[in-house]
Amino acid sequence: MAKDTVLDRRIRLMGADAPLFYSQPIHLVRGEGVWLYDAAGNRYLDAYNNVANVGHCHPHVVEALEKQAKTLNTHTRYLHEAILDYGEALTATFEDHLSRVYLCCSGTEANELALRIAKICSGAEGVIVTDFCYHGNSQTIAELSTAFPGPEGIGKNVRTVTSPDIYRLHQNLSEEESAARFTADVDAAIDSLAEAGMKPAAFLVDTVFATEGLPDMPGGAMEQAVASVHAAGGYYIADEVQPGFGRTGKNMWGYQLYNAVPDLVTMGKPMGNGHPIAGVVSRVDLAKEFGKKAMYFNTFGGNPVSASVGLSVLEVIKQDRLMQNAKKVGEHLRAGLRKLANKHVIIGDVRGHGLFVVAELVTDTANKTPASMETGVVVDGMRERGVLISRTGRNDNVLKIRPPLPFSKENADLLLNTLDHTLHSL
Numbered sequence: 001m002a003k004d005t006v007l008d009r010r011i012r013l014m015g016a017d018a019p020l021f022y023s024q025p026i027h028l029v030r031g032e033g034v035w036l037y038d039a040a041g042n043r044y045l046d047a048y049n050n051v052a053n054v055g056h057c058h059p060h061v062v063e064a065l066e067k068q069a070k071t072l073n074t075h076t077r078y079l080h081e082a083i084l085d086y087g088e089a090l091t092a093t094f095e096d097h098l099s100r101v102y103l104c105c106s107g108t109e110a111n112e113l114a115l116r117i118a119k120i121c122s123g124a125e126g127v128i129v130t131d132f133c134y135h136g137n138s139q140t141i142a143e144l145s146t147a148f149p150g151p152e153g154i155g156k157n158v159r160t161v162t163s164p165d166i167y168r169l170h171q172n173l174s175e176e177e178s179a180a181r182f183t184a185d186v187d188a189a190i191d192s193l194a195e196a197g198m199k200p201a202a203f204l205v206d207t208v209f210a211t212e213g214l215p216d217m218p219g220g221a222m223e224q225a226v227a228s229v230h231a232a233g234g235y236y237i238a239d240e241v242q243p244g245f246g247r248t249g250k251n252m253w254g255y256q257l258y259n260a261v262p263d264l265v266t267m268g269k270p271m272g273n274g275h276p277i278a279g280v281v282s283r284v285d286l287a288k289e290f291g292k293k294a295m296y297f298n299t300f301g302g303n304p305v306s307a308s309v310g311l312s313v314l315e316v317i318k319q320d321r322l323m324q325n326a327k328k329v330g331e332h333l334r335a336g337l338r339k340l341a342n343k344h345v346i347i348g349d350v351r352g353h354g355l356f357v358v359a360e361l362v363t364d365t366a367n368k369t370p371a372s373m374e375t376g377v378v379v380d381g382m383r384e385r386g387v388l389i390s391r392t393g394r395n396d397n398v399l400k401i402r403p404p405l406p407f408s409k410e411n412a413d414l415l416l417n418t419l420d421h422t423l424h425s426l
């Protein structure tokens, strides 16, 4: 009898619905820096995983984890320096008033908590999000994650706005008009909540609009939108689960692309380089108000091992100048993609910030018809040639390139050559 494959066992245990990447899933067994290795010994260039932000199995992170795990692991109801050392280093990367920290274990939990703080402090219940977003998998967060609506549907307290998209939706508008359209959408959402007897508690956005396909934001759009939400009594929650920790190249945080400072910031994925650590950084006054009304404790959040890992990640970002690398290599990659666009008309647009890079594929340049099917073929073709990327956007036609931050110019050139070959073979 044929032996069960890993895939057979997985399907039996986890079901065929548990999502997997690529039409030929990869069985990974080892990682090092920007490289991943499968069970057959094949090597892949990882150009997708922001979780391994400072590189797979970074020795400094592994050492920090091992050292603390050998010594003590408890929770935050005992005094311990690790959470303080980490919290101080983390909040030092924010504006002064964002200096209270809550640690938890997933991006979903972080968004749940931030939303709870916003609701309790504003006394309101409305939430404004974009109409193609993902913020997590709990009941409350699923009801506002509009990109993958579940059978529960979108919550009665949720209103959606369309993120500006200069390439497609707003192509005939000036930058000012595009920004004004976004603000008008946010104002309409606030009015719609008012008609239903509600006020906005929060405006929750991924600050690079990753699920939406990283549209270029017109100058002033976020600033005006946040001003409208503030005027209506709501808070701006910046979801940094994808863009945070230096990825955008110029700054530590995606929201720093705009002149609108959030009231609450949520973070996760890259925070522990794969170790499950996430968090909320809050305005002090909001945290104080929340603390008067609600008790928050998270058994695993902020434990000494996780906090030590988190600190080691921040240390590597600084010591290895990974933010600067993200800026330099990201620019190189975008320039290379634009060159490829001259050769392959399927590349309609190239966008991004630092080492968060996208290329939107279209079947015809004039109508910008989304090349959704071809994009899937390209992602699989890249994987067959040893480079891991993915896709995103409301038409699933945007190549998503989001590698570990030590990604070098040579790595970028390998990706570009492989993409060139893959596009030739379409």
Ligand SMILES: Cc1ncc(COP(=O)(O)O)c(C=O)c1O
Residues within 6 Å of the ligand: 105, 106, 107, 108, 109, 111, 134, 135, 136, 137, 206, 239, 241, 242, 268, 269, 278
């Ligand atoms: C922008 C954003 N927010 C929140 C989450 C949820 O994070 P987690 O899967 O750690 O719960 C994700 C996960 O993909 C995300 O992309």
